[in-house]
Amino acid sequence: MSKESYSIQEAILYSHKMAQLSKAIWKQIEKDWQNWVKPFELNLNEHHILWICYHLNGASISEISQFGIMHVSTAFNFSKKLEERELLTFSKREEDKRNTYVELTDAGKKLFEETMEAHASGTDKNTVMQASLPLKDLYGRFPEFQDLEAIVKNIYGDDYLEILDRSIASIREEY
Amino acid sequence: MSKESYSIQEAILYSHKMAQLSKAIWKQIEKDWQNWVKPFELNLNEHHILWICYHLNGASISEISQFGIMHVSTAFNFSKKLEERELLTFSKREEDKRNTYVELTDAGKKLFEETMEAHASGTDKNTVMQASLPLKDLYGRFPEFQDLEAIVKNIYGDDYLEILDRSIASIREEY
Numbered sequence: 001m002s003k004e005s006y007s008i009q010e011a012i013l014y015s016h017k018m019a020q021l022s023k024a025i026w027k028q029i030e031k032d033w034q035n036w037v038k039p040f041e042l043n044l045n046e047h048h049i050l051w052i053c054y055h056l057n058g059a060s061i062s063e064i065s066q067f068g069i070m071h072v073s074t075a076f077n078f079s080k081k082l083e084e085r086e087l088l089t090f091s092k093r094e095e096d097k098r099n100t101y102v103e104l105t106d107a108g109k110k111l112f113e114e115t116m117e118a119h120a121s122g123t124d125k126n127t128v129m130q131a132s133l134p135l136k137d138l139y140g141r142f143p144e145f146q147d148l149e150a151i152v153k154n155i156y157g158d159d160y161l162e163i164l165d166r167s168i169a170s171i172r173e174e175y
Numbered sequence: 176m177s178k179e180s181y182s183i184q185e186a187i188l189y190s191h192k193m194a195q196l197s198k199a200i201w202k203q204i205e206k207d208w209q210n211w212v213k214p215f216e217l218n219l220n221e222h223h224i225l226w227i228c229y230h231l232n233g234a235s236i237s238e239i240s241q242f243g244i245m246h247v248s249t250a251f252n253f254s255k256k257l258e259e260r261e262l263l264t265f266s267k268r269e270e271d272k273r274n275t276y277v278e279l280t281d282a283g284k285k286l287f288e289e290t291m292e293a294h295a296s297g298t299d300k301n302t303v304m305q306a307s308l309p310l311k312d313l314y315g316r317f318p319e320f321q322d323l324e325a326i327v328k329n330i331y332g333d334d335y336l337e338i339l340d341r342s343i344a345s346i347r348e349e350y
Contacts, residue, residue, distance in 0.1 A: 011295075026197040067195075131326045150309070
């Protein structure tokens with residue numbers, strides 16, 4: 001892609017706007033997420049790990065790191081804390097001994113399901129979703145953000161959206 | 176907005192997707208931003224404060240907190256650090272003595288302009304912008320994300336988008 005395909009002004013305006021919008025959205029999601037999982041004595045990273053393992057039916061530390069967008073050491077350390085609480089177990093797989101895999105215990109699955117019940121009965125506290133309802137009323141469905149998906153795909157690779165699709169398929173089956 | 180206007184499945188799918196996409200985008204912007212301003216011995220919060228004060232031609236601590244989406248104490252503490260480096264000054268305004276206002280010094284303006292020159296000559300390191308170029312080639316312009324803007328407006332109020340418009344107008348004049 002040649003530099004000449006955009007002006008400096010366009011580039012600065014676009015990145016300024018994207019920085020402001022994505023920071024605004026993410027910080028609100030982070031706040032809501034923290035409030036949601038706090039009663040279960042989980043932080044956002046721990047809950048994200050449970051989420052990923054639950055919907056992917058077990059995951060490697062590197063998958064958690066990639067899909068959870070957290071450093072490998074963050075993924076490992078918080079998984080370790082969840083293991084100490086007996087919410088998950090570590091294992092190696094015969095066909096891939098270099099990677100550490102993580103699977104939820106029955107207690108881990110139960111706790112995760114409880115958090116999801118709290119989520120389902122507390123959608124009024126989900127600020128971003130509530131703030132999207134006028135768009136849903138207008139369009140008949142929640143916005144799709146395909147442009148955002150395309151950008152994320154270009155940054156994180158096809159893998160990332162494939163994992164998102166797998167977890168979305170799993171949610172469709174569950175609820 | 177009544178609860179009946181969406182199903183639990185729709186709500187969970189939407190908030191899961193938004194969490195994954197906005198975390199992915201924001202974490203990459205954060206990383207690029209840190210790399211960009213590090214050579215100037217600034218962190219992301221400090222640079223965001225300089226950015227806001229530069230484009231709004233001075234700002235109150237509460238405006239910085241609101242538009243920068245940082246806690247008031249974060250806005251104040253990092254502004255204090257910038258004051259110690261003589262990059263900005265604190266003042267009170269006659270018509271509004273309760274708020275602390277922040278204005279860039281000449282050295283602050285100069286440093287901010289240097290960071291913007293580095294940005295302009297380093298757009299190849301701006302991952303989100305680069306990842307958006309295929310969309311720009313397709314549409315003839317960078318994506319607008321009006322849906323995202325509408326959601327941010329519903330969360331943070333008209334004020335937030337007004338400030339975004341003011342800073343965008345200021346960028347249009349400068350570059």
